[in-house]
Amino acid sequence: MALGDSVTRFAVGDRACPTFSNNWVAGPARAEHLPTSLGGFVDGVLAEYVVCDETAAVKPPEYLSFEQAACLPCAAVTARAALNGPTPVRAGDTVLTLGTGGVSMFAVQFRFGGGEWTGSHDRRADVRADRSADHHVLEDPAGDHGRLARRL
Template identity: 45%
Template sequence: MKAWLLKDFGLSNLHLEEVPTPVPQPGELLVKVGAVSLNFRDKATVDEPHRVRKPLIPVPDAAGMVVKVGEGVSRFKPGDRVNSALYSRWIDGPPGPNEPDYCLGMPLPGGLAEYMIIHEESAVKAPDMMSDEQASTLPIAALTAWYSLMDIGNLQSGQTVLVQGTGGVSIFAAQIAAAHGARIIATSSSDANLAKVKALGVSEGINYKTHPNWEQKVLELTEGNGVDITIDVAGGNGLNQSVAATKVAGIITQVGFLTGQTSALNLMPLIFRQTTIRGIAVAPRTSFERMNPFLDKHKIKPVIDRVYAFEEAVQAYEHLARGPFGKVVVRIAD
């Protein structure tokens, strides 16, 4: 089969080559990959040194068809369409201490190939209403948004949610929150992108270039109270602004680190506002299985900025680095 192999760190070391097609072992599925989608994690995997066995087939987020099953498989059969899940062993409940050791796409082989192995216990039935390109956007971006809002945030109709930027997680969060009857405030550096997200159900948009103290604008829009839930994708010292923009005893779900992996956090506002900051590293399989019927019921379609051909994976990564509106997808098979 053809597969993209990361032989060392840096995009120049990602090469398309012929490798043996994997054989499913007991409990495993051999999946013909239809499409994969890229996340900021994938850029970090390529750009930053990690202790992984190289060459590595990157990208965990995939959708495709089961073509062969290993001994003892009972949850799926050949012909079923499935999604991968980032964590191959996190099925339900809280994560174990070593879940990152069993992530697809790094350190385990991912889906940027014609075929991939997925264990039947981590696979999820792909939504019938979605193409492989659409379904491939769900495993990290949509599921992170869902888990943040519904499982951790316990979002209620009528509450207010703040989303940062217009990447995959933020757009899914806006779509899910709007479908659940929440009010959404979005930040972005682009007025054009703010106009686009308003069409998806966002109530108010704040350009953080025009309003660098954007947390004050959030407070103005919420009668000084702040939002119920903040989806923070930026990280860095901007976390202090997220604390200020979130209501007393509100929740910040920390899902990204676009502006920095460290933060000089001002503790006094955090303490006196009694803010909960919860780190989010996607979600278990059971959360995925709760999300898909909701997406189906509310006819939520993923926002895809562009679909690239399999041979154009490097260009897809370059597009990701520029900051897409929504998701960047690579079609593996027609």
């Protein structure tokens, strides 16, 4: 691996993880950030080596494997944006996550706002049971998951 002459945030050998949007460093997401989102208009990072600006990368925590850290730029940022976006979750709000995928699991773990958290309709509710959801909605044989969630 090599670094450009002006790079100050990383050293050769550091672990690095690209951010999801190359020009979105802080604040709310805006339309101008979309064209720099990885995997959309910009090639993704399924590669052995990737070149990016140092402001478009972060150092993942040492306790995460490379595979775990690879989830951060997309799933974690998507969950954070959904919870803290134009209408942020506030104390007392109820949040319903769908499925047991990365975005849902990050959202449940973040627990923004201290509101009620409901795990989605999924046969794998036990996966979510130890991850801070207050309630779990298992699959409804009639397919009316919304009815089950509204009862909570």
